[in-house]
Amino acid sequence: xxxxxxxxxxxxxxxxxxxxxxxxxxxxxxxxxxxxxxxxxxxxxxxxxxxxxxxxxxxxxxxxxxxxxxxxxxxxxxxxxxxxxxxxxxxxxxxxxxxxxxxxxxxxxxxxxxxxxxxxxxxxxxxxxxxxxxxxxxxxxxxxxxxxxxxxxxxxxxxxxxxxxxxxxxxxxxxxxxxxxxxxxxxxxxxxxxxxxxxxxxxxxxxxxxxxxxxxxxxxxxxxxxxxxxxxxxxxxxxxxxxxxxxxxxxxxxxxxxxxxxxxxxxxxxxxxxxxxxxxxxxxxxxxxxxxxxxxxxxxxxxxxxxxxxxxxxxxxxxxxxxxxxxxxxxxxxxxxxxxxxxxxxxxxxxxxxxxxxxxxxxxxxxxxxxxxxxxxxxxxxxxxxxxxxxxxxxxxxxxxxxxxxxxxxxxxxxxxxxxxxxxxxxxxxxxxxxxxxxxxxxxxxxxxxxxxxxxxxxxxxxxxxxxxxxxxxxxxxxxxx
Numbered sequence: 001x002x003x004x005x006x007x008x009x010x011x012x013x014x015x016x017x018x019x020x021x022x023x024x025x026x027x028x029x030x031x032x033x034x035x036x037x038x039x040x041x042x043x044x045x046x047x048x049x050x051x052x053x054x055x056x057x058x059x060x061x062x063x064x065x066x067x068x069x070x071x072x073x074x075x076x077x078x079x080x081x082x083x084x085x086x087x088x089x090x091x092x093x094x095x096x097x098x099x100x101x102x103x104x105x106x107x108x109x110x111x112x113x114x115x116x117x118x119x120x121x122x123x124x125x126x127x128x129x130x131x132x133x134x135x136x137x138x139x140x141x142x143x144x145x146x147x148x149x150x151x152x153x154x155x156x157x158x159x160x161x162x163x164x165x166x167x168x169x170x171x172x173x174x175x176x177x178x179x180x181x182x183x184x185x186x187x188x189x190x191x192x193x194x195x196x197x198x199x200x201x202x203x204x205x206x207x208x209x210x211x212x213x214x215x216x217x218x219x220x221x222x223x224x225x226x227x228x229x230x231x232x233x234x235x236x237x238x239x240x241x242x243x244x245x246x247x248x249x250x251x252x253x254x255x256x257x258x259x260x261x262x263x264x265x266x267x268x269x270x271x272x273x274x275x276x277x278x279x280x281x282x283x284x285x286x287x288x289x290x291x292x293x294x295x296x297x298x299x300x301x302x303x304x305x306x307x308x309x310x311x312x313x314x315x316x317x318x319x320x321x322x323x324x325x326x327x328x329x330x331x332x333x334x335x336x337x338x339x340x341x342x343x344x345x346x347x348x349x350x351x352x353x354x355x356x357x358x359x360x361x362x363x364x365x366x367x368x369x370x371x372x373x374x375x376x377x378x379x380x381x382x383x384x385x386x387x388x389x390x391x392x393x394x395x396x397x398x399x400x401x402x403x404x405x406x407x408x409x410x411x412x413x414x415x416x417x418x419x420x421x422x423x424x425x426x427x428x429x430x431x432x433x434x435x436x437x438x439x440x441x442x443x444x445x446x447x448x449x450x451x452x453x454x455x456x457x458x459x460x461x462x463x464x465x466x467x468x469x470x471x472x473x474x475x476x477x478x479x480x481x482x
Contacts (some may be wrong), residue, residue: 009032033111040109043116050104051118052126055080058097061088068095072103072118080117082108087121093133095123102126133233135239139266142241146394147248147270154272159292160221160285162189164213164252166206167226169194171181173278177226180282188286191216203240214252223250226257226265226278238265247271257281423454439463 030038053072060068066085071078081103083095083200095101103120110117125133142148155192163181167173169192181188195209196202206225214222225247227238237243238258247254248270256271257278268274275281287295347354429452431436437443443462451458 032114036109036111037113039116040111042106043109046107048104048106049118050102052100053103054098054100055095056097058095060095061085063260070095070097072101080115081120082117083120083123089124091123093125099132099219100126129240131236135236135266138239138241138244139269142244142248142266142270147244150246156253156255156273156285157221159287160188162191162220163218163222163224163285164191164193164216165224165226165282166193166195166209166213167224167278168197171197171228173226173228176279177224177282181286184283184288184334185286185292186289192219198230198234198237202237203243205239206243207246208247210250210254214250217449220252222255224255224257224270224278224281224285225271226281227259227261228278229260235259235263235265238267241266243267244270255281256303261327420454423452428458430451438466 051072053074056071056073056078058068060066060083062068066088068083068088070081072081073079088095099298101123102125103118103123105118108117108119109115117327139148146152163208165174165177167177174192178190181190191213193209193213195205197206210223212223213220225238227235235258238256244266245446247256247267253272255273255275256265256268257275257280258265258268259277261276264274273281273284275284328426344347423429429449431452432443432447434442437449443465445447445462445465447462449460449462451460
């Protein structure tokens with residue numbers, strides 16, 4: 001350095017070559033514009049970088065330009081950052097304060113103010129931010145499946161007499177739970193089921209511990225799934241999908257108390273009750289003895305009041321029903337009395353013989369009317385018969401005359417054909433063993449015959465059979481048989 005002049009160095013560590021353009025003044029001193037140009041040239045020479053930092057002071061998108069302005073920082077440094085509108089439009093998530101983001105871009109110097117900024121051309125979640133994005137995606141998935149619906153959450157008894165707690169048995173959490181239950185209500189039976197709550201394989205141990213707690217005999221009224229506070233990464237065990245599904249499918253209601261008040265895990269979202277801390281979870285299932293005594297006293301008062309009101313209501317209702325029964329019975333007795341008086345006034349009850357006399361009189365009158373009607377009918381029929389009788393006689397005679405003539409003719413023909421007529425002329429009918437004898441060949445000597453004459457029968461025995469002569473007048477061969 002000479003004459004107080006300061007050599008200008010760029011960010012790459014090289015000395016820029018002086019230009020004879022009027023930029024140097026007073027023995028090598030640079031103007032502000034020249035110095036800013038040198039700095040800008042040095043920044044442009046830096047290649048594209050990938051930077052990881054936490055977003056802070058986020059402002060954007062700008063109402064008119066659509067650009068975003070903020071800072072990214074780590075534990076010891078911060079730098080201004082710009083995301084142009086086109087780059088932010090391609091985002092997969094919104095930038096906000098507090099998230100860890102990985103930016104890819106380059107440094108830029110705004111010459112008007114000499115302000116350096118990191119211009120990010122793309123960005124993605126990193127570290128905890130990426131974990132939060134994954135947890136949010138899993139929470140949305142389970143929400144769509146209905147595991148976070150309020151209607152699915154089961155009712156937990158106000159006073160649990162048997163409680164199972166699933167947590168690490170080596171930490172302070174289990175001691176807090178025990179101390180809280182002893183302080184609030186020593187009647188609660190506590191069953192501890194140990195499992196790791198952090199680290200590799202912890203989620204699987206917790207799933208197995210939930211199964212063992214649900215299988216206890218007798219079954220607990222509820223299960224406390226608790227652990228103390230920690231970082232977001234420490235609580236990632238309770239954002240495990242398998243563990244969340246095990247909590248939702250557990251046959252015993254599950255109460256979670258994971259971390260501190262701001263911490264919310266997937267297991268909290270699918271449990272039947274979410275409490276801010278393990279101590280709050282223990283308090284929620286074990287009301288204090290004083291509270292129970294007060295509740296019992298209040299319920300005793302309400303029960304006595306309800307019983308008194310019930311007795312008064314029942315007594316009033318009984319009196320009203322007794323009055324209605326008395327009035328109804330009186331009205332019914334009045335109706336029965338009137339009906340009985342009406343029955344007693346009937347003649348059949350006053351004098352039973354009167355009914356028989358009346359019926360006998362009615363029967364005699366009916367008999368007389370019937371006899372008169374029969375006589376009148378006979379007289380009418382007799383008059384009608386007298387008028388019809390001559391015509392009937394004439395019609396009968398005309399009808400019978402033709403039939404008589406035909407009958408006489410047929411009787412004469414029948415008489416002429418009658419065997420009796422033939423017998424009367426001196427003929428006879430011989431009956432042999434096989435019926436009427438019509439041929440001499442039908443009998444033999446010694447056969448018994450019955451001969452029918454006109455006035456009786458004659459019994460005879462055949463002594464000789466003589467056959468009729470042939471056509472030539474001689475006897476046929478074998479005509480006689482002794």
